[in-house]
Structures are given as structure tokens and as C-alpha cells.
Amino acid sequence: MAKEKRWRPAAALAAGALVAAGLTAIPGTAHAAVACDVDFGADEWGDGSGGFTGEVVLTNLGDPLDDWTLSFDLPGDAQLVQGWNADWEQDGQEVSAHGPSWNSLDTGEQATLGFNGTGYAGDPDEFFVNGTLCGDDPGTTAPEVSIASPADGAEFTAPADVTVEAEASSEDGEIDRVEFYLDGSLAGDDTTAPYSFLHEDLSEGTYVLGVQAVDDQDQTAEDEITIEVADDGDPDVVATPDQVSVVEGSTASYGVSLTEEPDGEVTVTTEHTSGGSGIDVVEGDVLTFTSGNWDEPQDVVLAADEGSAGESAEFTSDAPGHTPASVTANALPDDGEVDPEWVDRFMEQYEKIHDSGYFSSHGIPYHSIETLIVEAPDYGHVTTSEAFSFWLWMEANYGRITEDWEPFNEAWETMETYIIPGSDDQPSAGVDGDAIYAAEHPQPSMYPSALDSDVPVGEDPLRDELEATHGTGEIYGMHWLLDVDNTYGYGHCGDGTTSPSYINTFQRGEQESVWETVPHPSCETFDFGGEQGFLDLFVEDPDGGATQWRYTNAPDADARAVQAAYWALTWAREQGNESAIASTVADAATMGDYLRYSLFDKYFKEIGECVGATECPAGSGRSSAHYLLSWYYSWGGSYPGDEWSWRIGSSHNHFGYQNPMSAYAMVNEPALQTESPTFVDDWEESLERTLEFYLWLQSDTGAIAGGATNSWGGHYGEPEPMDDGSPRPTFYGMYYDEHPVYEDPGSNEWFGMQVWSLQRAAEYLYLTGDERAQQVLDRWVPWAMSETEIGEGGDFAIPATLDWSGYPDTWDENGDPLEHTNPNLTVEVTDTGQDVGVAAAYARTLMWYAAATGDTEAQEMSRDLLEALYEHRDEQGIAVEEEREDYSRFLDVHDEPAGSEAGVFIPEGWQGVMGNGEEIEPGVTFLDLRSFYLDDPDIDQVLDYASGETDDPPTFEYHRSWAQMDIANAFADYAHLFPDD
Structure with a gap:
């Protein structure tokens, strides 16, 4: 059974909402000129009571407003019951909402207000602010779009080429583009009128053709139709495979056959129909x-x-009375270093990824094609920094095969544009400041956590050096979570509309699973949530919360991006194309420079037996460096003014995040180094510490255990003894933790952590022959292979869930690292599965190890795994059926039954509203905060299971971007590592 993804870059826990001491929101200045626009929406409750929820989005088009009152008349006998984000009252049918002091509105800013009422009789006609009638903003009228052809319900015959023609206009702006969708997935766009797009070669079926007009203010309008494509009744010409690689100066072939027995002779003619003239038919x-x-x-x-x-x-291979078949051929260099069959499979997978809805209209990779998917991200069309890093790696392999490096550069540019916060996103980053300590707690119900300025924090050893090197106080690193389509409605810094939008989730301790989070904006302007936005769900600030921005980096994603840049540089250099990616590689070096924040304790306290928040000494210089890729680093500051900022590392270190390859690359490749004076020294020490970490955590059977923390429980607590009563072992004074960072589920249960990290170690071994990496993999590979079964026709089973017992011995810093053993540390594989992304990473681990050592059994198993994966290919990639028992938690309610910690915890008396209008209050469920799932075509099977109407867990075939991209990478790796297989 396939398991839920167990990785999730946690936010900075309580620290994600830290504010500087004594600083609050800056009051504005009163102005007289009032101009405004109001969008109103009402949602009737549908229970026959006449109840409804109203949402009002007020846009200030005039001078800044410190003191404002919005008023309107409710039609009929409608009555106000309660409201939020303003002080509400009703006199007769006139309702007024007085903006609180924290909700001042600068020019162009919005306030989102909401209320509950009874007796709905229609929407108000007019709205007033401070007595001035609000009208349409001449710059915010939405565009209009319609499909001119084909007509709704039009019928075609397969294979159908269908041209969609759209008419679009904007009353007060310009149309930036019209996007064309096929069954909800972006197929292409057109930036000039008349707007059109050709959907080619549609097979039999029903299709939804959609268009979306986007104007120059990022406002949108949509239209869609449904068409039918009928079978033409003709038999088909079949071509296998549909992707062929041909080495220059040589030949390759593909097979042609028919789908039906003919009455007489049938002649199939094959012709070159498009593309380069250097490839042609010779037989x-x-x-x-x-x-x-x-x-x-x-x-x-x-x-x-x-x-x-x-x-x-x-x-194209065609025959009279038959549907033709097409094949794409790619010419490869004659270097004797590639297996064309596996290149073909890479190209096949690559084309599917780029043609099957994995990317948004902005070119951003979604977490998955499917929308209903709950794991690290809680919606399929958000995305993570992980997806970007795997995309970069895939484009590096594409450049290696085709010598076309533009897609790699474009992927990096898209990453930089959308998921690396820019200057507008971190406006006060250059202002010095320190984070204020807030303890982490075991359960979400123990939050908010009190800020404590009496707890000493250490000095930031990087800020001055980085600013001197790069000339800015901004940080160049990915924020881990992006709401690509603005599904949650926060927009950019409270504007409610901009997509994509920076959001965050996990911030309340090790037991807060994805089922218990409250998605919230990374730019906290108090436009949404409660009176302090979402801050007081996480931290208790004695001085009151302040508007601010804050971001959280997942270090293994940034390290993977650097790793991809290293290989891209290596392969481009071999081709003589180094200059084509020089600028992108320099950006990767910059990313690696800031990635060093992950090598330090959260509050820059000294490393080693750090017990007691007050007693544990503040660090200076490198005394706060553990030199491991920890679970996150975070940074934030005041918004909108330049008042204060803060930066933190992380005390929690999971082996699964470690990347010796990226450290090696930054130590040994000058193009991946910056001018920062301590850059190379830090990464040299990190590489050494990483290899020791593997050796310390390796069980007697070979699997790698969890990790270590410098802050037990997230509050520098007294560490718990082991189950047998023995003292908790340490690594450089940091305490062993079976499941660092999160416990629901345990962070080292998922086998994916094993292969993600050890694939990097295997690459490192391949390049260096380092005996420490050799020993780790010599022990790990036989264990993993012994727990793996591969049958016929795509049948395979790999480890899925691991159960740990015992503990490692304390690390001897002065001993021989190769002599370290852990006789008391054991692991059991309790469940196997067919996770296709994990299988790809596993196969890559085995093949790099085999290439480094000559182990033919590891090579054979890696190939067999890839062959098994290939048997599960479909039109979108490679997928298997997954059963999701955890979806029973869609309807969990906190403390129901009494004492339960499951469900979303909202403190008693806390009330607020999300950007998409969802109410937040005690007793809400995961689904209550995400009611958009009720419109998802897959929701019924989930609700039937979650409500207990059926005992059968829902099943899905998921296409996760990172998994599909790593499958492509696995095909490319095998093609190059074993060209004579």
C-alpha cells in the first residue's frame, strides 16, 4: 500500500511569527479625500433558516484612511447577527462597520470584512465610506472573455484537431494574455488578438475546453465549453515506442503494426513531417x-x-483508412556514453511532464496534477520548493541530452521570480535585529507560545558578511510553500487577489500534522484572521502583534538546487557550453551562501548539551554551528516600514535532509563559490560533519536512524532518557531524536528519507571514493535490497514504513569514525508499497552505488525497478493506485471525543476569517477551512469514508511533480551511467 508522503518542511514553528521587542504597527496620518470600491458576496446557508454569510472587500482608492466607517443598507428585513474584522452595528436596515485602529488603509490597500445575518433578501445596492458613495475603481474592472468557436456541445471525429477562438476585452486596461485549458490543465496561451489555440490529436472522449483572460492588473475572467470527440471507426497504425533517440552518424528504429486484421494488403508509408532535417527515414x-x-x-x-x-x-506513419501514428526522434551526440533506450524513456517522460498540466499559467510546477491531495501541502495546486528543485534537476538532464540549456535557465528564472521572495516581499530585510525567543511545545493546544525577551540569543555570525558580499540585506533562498492559484485568497501582502501567494502552515510543535494546520499568509497585514491576523494563534506577544512578513526555507530543497546546478555545469562544460549557464550557476552559488543559515542553532545558542532556555549560553562566532542541514531557516521583518528584522536557524537535524553532494560541490567548484570569506570553510566542515552523522546514525542492519537536536522539545529542555532508562546518546553534544521535528507521523518512518539522502551520498561516493560514504552504502544497500521484491509485469514492493527501536552509541569525536557501531539500534520494515517517487530515488541510489563500486546486483535491481515503473506509465506519467486511510481525518474535531488532540485547534474565544472567506473558530475541521474541496470531483469517496458511511478507504492515482521528475532523472541517470547495458 502506498503511503502518505512523510516529508514536510516545517515552518519556523513559533518563531515564524516573531516580532521585535516593543515594536507595533505604525499609525498612519489622517487624510480627507475619500474614494473607494466595494465587492460584496453573500453565501446562503442552505438549511432553510434564511441565514447567510456576507463578505465585503473594501478597496481604498483615495488618500490613506486611519479612521473609516463603511455603511450600507440590508435589503428587506435582513438582520445583522455578528461580524468580524470591524466593529459592527445596525440601526434599522442601515449597517455600519467601523474599522479598528489596526486596520488602517493606505492607498490601494484592501480590507476584507465579514458578517453573519438572517433573512437574506438580496445584496446591498450602495456602499459608503465616511459618507462618500463608493464607485467602481476605474483601474480594477475585470476583463471579459468568451469562446467564439467552437460552439458548446460541438462534435468532432478522432483524432481531432480543435481550434479554440476567444474574444477578450478590458474596459480600462489591456489584455495581457488569454490562456487555453484542456480539462482544467493549462495547454497554452496567446498574447495577441485574435486569440486562438489549437488542441491537437484529441482522442475519443468528452473534453472541457476553457479560456481565461488575464489583464495587465492580473485580473481574470473565464469561459468554458464542452465538446465530444467520437471514434472515427477506423483502425489505427501503431508505432512503438513513440520516442526514439538516434546517435549522430548511426541509426535507430521503431516498430509499426496495425490494430485490426485487414481484408487485403495495407501499405503504411512513413514520412518526415516536421523538425530537424538531419534525421530521416532510411529503411x-x-x-x-x-x-x-x-x-x-x-x-x-x-x-x-x-x-x-x-x-x-x-x-508520421500513415495508411489509407487508418488513424496515423507519430514518433518523435532525437539526435544524440556520438560520445559512446549513453544508452538510447533509456534516453527515449527520459524524453517520453519529459514530454508528458511538460504537456499534462503539471505547470500553472505562470509556469510554476504544481505539487500534483490532481487537486485533492493532502500531505506536506494540503492542496494539489499549491507547490513546494521541493518541486522546483526536482524540476531544475530534470532540466539539467535535458540539457545534458540535447545540449539545449535554455529550459534549465528558464526554470531557475521562474524559481527566482515566484518562490524566492523579492525586494518587495522582504522590505525591511536589511535592518539589523534579533529574534525573540518563543518556546516550542508538544501539542498545538499549548499554543500560542509566549515571547520571552529575557532568554539570551546568540549573535548572528553571517549577517554582516553576507551583506558585505552581496550588497543587500535581503536573503536569496526559497520560501517553502506557495499558493500557486491563490486558492486561499490571501494574495500578496493582503491584497487578496495576486497569484501566486506566499503562505505557511506548520507552526505549532511536533504533533501538528497537516490535518491540524491553519493556512495563513506569510505577509501578515491583519487583513485576514483575527485582530492580530494569525499571529496570536502561534505567539503571545505582551506588546501586541505587529504587521510583518516572514518566510521559511526548506534547506534540502535549496541544497538540491545547488546540486542540480553542479551537474548542469559539469555537463555543459563537457559540451563546451559552460557560458550558456554561467549566470544561473552564479545564482546557485549565492543560494548556497545563504543556505549556511541552516547550519546554525535556531537562536544561535552554543552547540552541545544545551539545557535550559535561560541557562544555555548564547553563541558567538561558530560556537552556534552544528554544520548540518537542519530542518529550516527563517527570516522576517516589519511591514511595511523599515523598523526591524530577524533571522533564525534551526536546532533540529534530520539525516534525511543531509546532502554531501552539494557541500562537496561548493567546496570544490569555484563557480559555485562566492566571495564570502568563510563560505568554503563552513561547507568543508559541513561535509565532514555530514559523513560523521551518517556513520553515527547507521543501525546495525544498515538503515539510517533519525537525527539529533540542540534544543530538546524545541525549548532547550532536559532530554528524556531512552526507553531502557539509559542516558540519551549525543552527537557533538546534541541529543539523539528518533523522529526529529514532527511526530504525526514519525519523521523517520518514511523510507523516502532513506533514499533521498543516500542517493546524494552515492553520487558523492561515485565522484570521490570516500571510504566513509563507501562504508555507509556498503551496509545500507544489502539491507534495502533484502527488503525489496520485484516480480513480473510491473509488480514490485519496496520498504514503505520503518519502525525503530534502541539507540546509537554516543559519538566519539576523537575516535576512528569507521570503527563506530550501533549494536543497540535496530529497525523493522513494517509495511511495503509502490510509491513511484520513492522507487525512482531508490533506483538512483542503487545505480550510483553500482557505478561507483561495480556492484552488478545493485545495478540489476536498479534497472529492474525502472522497468517495473515503466510498466505503470499512463498519459500523464507513471502512477499506481494509492489507498488513503488517513483521509478519515477530513472531519476530525479537536477534543471530540474529550481529550483527543486530533483536529484543528483554535483557542477558545478566537475568531477570524481566511482570505477565501472561511470562518475560523473553535470546533472547525480540516474541511471547514477548505470548503473548496466540496467542489472537487473526487470528494464524495472521501466524505463517505470520513463520515463512516463506508469502510473502504478512497483510492487515487496521483501524479506528483517531484516524483514524475525524479522518474525522468532516473531514466537519464541510467542511460549515462550504463551506456552498454
């Missing part, structure tokens, strides 16, 4: 099929000219 351009051989493939042979490497061409 089999005319083939004859009869009733005796119609289903026996005959070869079409293609040849690639010398010097044609990098070209791509399409060939």
Missing part, C-alpha cells in the same frame, strides 16, 4: 501488412547525420 518508409502479419511489428529505420546532435524531428 521501412513503405511497409506492407496482410491478414497474416498485421499485428507483427515491422521496423522503420531512422538515421541521424553527423553534426545533427540536439535536433528533434517528427515522423
Whole structure:
């Protein structure tokens, strides 16, 4: 059974909402000129009571407003019951909402207000602010769009080429583009009128064709139709495979056959129909099929000219009365270093990823094609920094194969544009300041956590150096979570509309699972949530909360991006194309410079037996460095003014995040180094510490245990003894933790952590032959292979869930690292599965190890895993059915039954509203905060299971971006590591 993804970059826990001591929101200045616009929406409750919820989005178009009152008349006999984000009252039918002091509105800013009422009789006609009638903002009228052709319900015959023509206009601006969608997935766009797009080669079925007009203010309008494509009744020409690689100066072939037995002879003709002229048909351009051989493939042979490497061409095999088949051929360089079959599979997977709805209209990779998916992100069309890093790695492999490096550069540019916060997103980053301590707690119900300025924090050893090197106080690192389509409605810094939008979730301790989070904006302007936005769900500030921004970095994603840049540079250099990616590689070096924040304790306290928040000494210099890639680093500051900022590292270190390859790359590749004077020294020490960490945590059977923390419980607590009463072992004075960072589920249960980290170690071994990495993998590989079964026809089972017992011995810093053993540390595989992303990473681990050591059994198993994966291919990639028992938690309520910690915890008396209008109050469920799931086509099976109407868990076939991209990477790796397989 496939398991829920167990990785999740946690936010900075309580620290994500830290504010500087004594600083509060800056009051504005009163102005007289009032101009405004109001959007109103009402949602009737549907229970026959006449109750309804109203949402009012007020946009200030005039001078800044410190003191404002919005008023309007409720139609009929409607009555106000309660409201939020303003002080509400009703006199007759006139309702007024007085903005509180924290909700001042600068020019262009919005306030989102809400209320509950009874007796709904329609929407108000007019709205007034301070007595001035609000009108349409001349710059915010939404565009209009409609599909001119084809008509709704139009019918076509397969294979159908359908051109969609759209008409779009904007009353007060310009149309930036019209996007065209096929069954909800972006297919392309057009930036000039008349707007049109061709959907090619549609097979039999029902299709929803959609369009979305986007104006120059990022406002949108949509239209859609449904068409039917009927089977033409003709038999098909079949071409296998549909992607072929041809080494320049040589030939390759694909097979052609028919789907039905013909009455007489059928002639299939193959022609070059598009693409590079350096590839052409040399044999089999005319083939004859009869009733005796119609289903026996005959070869079409293609040849690639010398010097044609990098070209791509399409060939069509056609016959009278038959549906034709197309094949894409790619010319490869004649370097004797690649297996064309696996290159073909890489290209096949690569094309599917780029053509199947994995990317948004902005070019951002979604977490998955499917929307109903709950794991680290709680919605499929949000995304993570992990997805970006795997995308970069895939584009690096594409550049290696095709010598086209523009997609790699474009992927990095998209990452920089959308998930690395820019200057506007971190406006006060250059202002010096320290974080204020807030303890982490075991349960969400123990939050908010009190800020305590009496707890000493250490000095930041990097801030001055980084600012001197880069000339800015801003940080160049990815925030881990992005609401790509602005589903939660926060927009950019409270504007409510901008997409994508920076959001965050996990901030309340090790037991807060994805089922218990409250998604909230990373730019906290108090436009949403309660009186202090969402801050007082996480921290208790004696001085009151202050508007602010804050971001959290997942270090393993940034390290993976650096790793991808290293390989891109290596391969481009071999081609003589180093200059093509020089600028991108320099950006990767900058990312690696800031990534060093993850190498330090959360509050820069000294490393080693750090017990007692007050007693544990503040660090200076490198005394606060543990030199491991910890679970996060975070940074934040005041908004909108330049008042204060803060930065923190993390005390929690999971082995699964470690990346010796990226450390090696930054130590040994000058192009991946910056001018920061301590850059190389820090990464040299990190590389050494990482290899020791593996050796310390390796069980007697070979699997790697969890990690270590410098802050037990997240509050520098007294560490718990082991189950047998023995003292908790340490690594450089940091305490062993079976499941660092989170416990629901345990962070080292998921086998994916094993292969994510050790794949990097295997690459490192391949390059260096380091005996420490060799020993780790020599022990790990036989264990993993012994727990793996591969059958026929795509049947395979790999470890899924691990159960740990015992403990490692305390690390001897002065001893021989290769002599360290852990006889008291054991692991059991309690469940196996077919997680396709984990299987790809596992196969990559085995193949890099095999390439480094010559282990033929590891090579064979890696190939067999890839063959098994390939059997599960579909039109969007590679997927297997997954059963999701955890979806029973959609309807969990906190403390129901009494004493239960499951469900979303909201403190008694706390009330607020999310950007999409969802009410937040005690007793809400996961689904209550995400009612958009009620419109998802897959929701019924989930609700039937969660409500107990059925005992059968819902099943899905998921296409996660990171998993599909790593499958492509696995195909490319095998093609290059074993060209003569």
C-alpha cells in the first residue's frame, strides 16, 4: 500500500511569527479625500433558516484612511447577527462597520470584512465610506472573455484537431494574455488578438475546453465549453515506442503494426513531417501488412547525420483508412556514453511532464496534477520548493541530452521570480535585529507560545558578511510553500487577489500534522484572521502583534538546487557550453551562501548539551554551528516600514535532509563559490560533519536512524532518557531524536528519507571514493535490497514504513569514525508499497552505488525497478493506485471525543476569517477551512469514508511533480551511467 508522503518542511514553528521587542504597527496620518470600491458576496446557508454569510472587500482608492466607517443598507428585513474584522452595528436596515485602529488603509490597500445575518433578501445596492458613495475603481474592472468557436456541445471525429477562438476585452486596461485549458490543465496561451489555440490529436472522449483572460492588473475572467470527440471507426497504425533517440552518424528504429486484421494488403508509408532535417527515414518508409502479419511489428529505420546532435524531428506513419501514428526522434551526440533506450524513456517522460498540466499559467510546477491531495501541502495546486528543485534537476538532464540549456535557465528564472521572495516581499530585510525567543511545545493546544525577551540569543555570525558580499540585506533562498492559484485568497501582502501567494502552515510543535494546520499568509497585514491576523494563534506577544512578513526555507530543497546546478555545469562544460549557464550557476552559488543559515542553532545558542532556555549560553562566532542541514531557516521583518528584522536557524537535524553532494560541490567548484570569506570553510566542515552523522546514525542492519537536536522539545529542555532508562546518546553534544521535528507521523518512518539522502551520498561516493560514504552504502544497500521484491509485469514492493527501536552509541569525536557501531539500534520494515517517487530515488541510489563500486546486483535491481515503473506509465506519467486511510481525518474535531488532540485547534474565544472567506473558530475541521474541496470531483469517496458511511478507504492515482521528475532523472541517470547495458 502506498503511503502518505512523510516529508514536510516545517515552518519556523513559533518563531515564524516573531516580532521585535516593543515594536507595533505604525499609525498612519489622517487624510480627507475619500474614494473607494466595494465587492460584496453573500453565501446562503442552505438549511432553510434564511441565514447567510456576507463578505465585503473594501478597496481604498483615495488618500490613506486611519479612521473609516463603511455603511450600507440590508435589503428587506435582513438582520445583522455578528461580524468580524470591524466593529459592527445596525440601526434599522442601515449597517455600519467601523474599522479598528489596526486596520488602517493606505492607498490601494484592501480590507476584507465579514458578517453573519438572517433573512437574506438580496445584496446591498450602495456602499459608503465616511459618507462618500463608493464607485467602481476605474483601474480594477475585470476583463471579459468568451469562446467564439467552437460552439458548446460541438462534435468532432478522432483524432481531432480543435481550434479554440476567444474574444477578450478590458474596459480600462489591456489584455495581457488569454490562456487555453484542456480539462482544467493549462495547454497554452496567446498574447495577441485574435486569440486562438489549437488542441491537437484529441482522442475519443468528452473534453472541457476553457479560456481565461488575464489583464495587465492580473485580473481574470473565464469561459468554458464542452465538446465530444467520437471514434472515427477506423483502425489505427501503431508505432512503438513513440520516442526514439538516434546517435549522430548511426541509426535507430521503431516498430509499426496495425490494430485490426485487414481484408487485403495495407501499405503504411512513413514520412518526415516536421523538425530537424538531419534525421530521416532510411529503411521501412513503405511497409506492407496482410491478414497474416498485421499485428507483427515491422521496423522503420531512422538515421541521424553527423553534426545533427540536439535536433528533434517528427515522423508520421500513415495508411489509407487508418488513424496515423507519430514518433518523435532525437539526435544524440556520438560520445559512446549513453544508452538510447533509456534516453527515449527520459524524453517520453519529459514530454508528458511538460504537456499534462503539471505547470500553472505562470509556469510554476504544481505539487500534483490532481487537486485533492493532502500531505506536506494540503492542496494539489499549491507547490513546494521541493518541486522546483526536482524540476531544475530534470532540466539539467535535458540539457545534458540535447545540449539545449535554455529550459534549465528558464526554470531557475521562474524559481527566482515566484518562490524566492523579492525586494518587495522582504522590505525591511536589511535592518539589523534579533529574534525573540518563543518556546516550542508538544501539542498545538499549548499554543500560542509566549515571547520571552529575557532568554539570551546568540549573535548572528553571517549577517554582516553576507551583506558585505552581496550588497543587500535581503536573503536569496526559497520560501517553502506557495499558493500557486491563490486558492486561499490571501494574495500578496493582503491584497487578496495576486497569484501566486506566499503562505505557511506548520507552526505549532511536533504533533501538528497537516490535518491540524491553519493556512495563513506569510505577509501578515491583519487583513485576514483575527485582530492580530494569525499571529496570536502561534505567539503571545505582551506588546501586541505587529504587521510583518516572514518566510521559511526548506534547506534540502535549496541544497538540491545547488546540486542540480553542479551537474548542469559539469555537463555543459563537457559540451563546451559552460557560458550558456554561467549566470544561473552564479545564482546557485549565492543560494548556497545563504543556505549556511541552516547550519546554525535556531537562536544561535552554543552547540552541545544545551539545557535550559535561560541557562544555555548564547553563541558567538561558530560556537552556534552544528554544520548540518537542519530542518529550516527563517527570516522576517516589519511591514511595511523599515523598523526591524530577524533571522533564525534551526536546532533540529534530520539525516534525511543531509546532502554531501552539494557541500562537496561548493567546496570544490569555484563557480559555485562566492566571495564570502568563510563560505568554503563552513561547507568543508559541513561535509565532514555530514559523513560523521551518517556513520553515527547507521543501525546495525544498515538503515539510517533519525537525527539529533540542540534544543530538546524545541525549548532547550532536559532530554528524556531512552526507553531502557539509559542516558540519551549525543552527537557533538546534541541529543539523539528518533523522529526529529514532527511526530504525526514519525519523521523517520518514511523510507523516502532513506533514499533521498543516500542517493546524494552515492553520487558523492561515485565522484570521490570516500571510504566513509563507501562504508555507509556498503551496509545500507544489502539491507534495502533484502527488503525489496520485484516480480513480473510491473509488480514490485519496496520498504514503505520503518519502525525503530534502541539507540546509537554516543559519538566519539576523537575516535576512528569507521570503527563506530550501533549494536543497540535496530529497525523493522513494517509495511511495503509502490510509491513511484520513492522507487525512482531508490533506483538512483542503487545505480550510483553500482557505478561507483561495480556492484552488478545493485545495478540489476536498479534497472529492474525502472522497468517495473515503466510498466505503470499512463498519459500523464507513471502512477499506481494509492489507498488513503488517513483521509478519515477530513472531519476530525479537536477534543471530540474529550481529550483527543486530533483536529484543528483554535483557542477558545478566537475568531477570524481566511482570505477565501472561511470562518475560523473553535470546533472547525480540516474541511471547514477548505470548503473548496466540496467542489472537487473526487470528494464524495472521501466524505463517505470520513463520515463512516463506508469502510473502504478512497483510492487515487496521483501524479506528483517531484516524483514524475525524479522518474525522468532516473531514466537519464541510467542511460549515462550504463551506456552498454
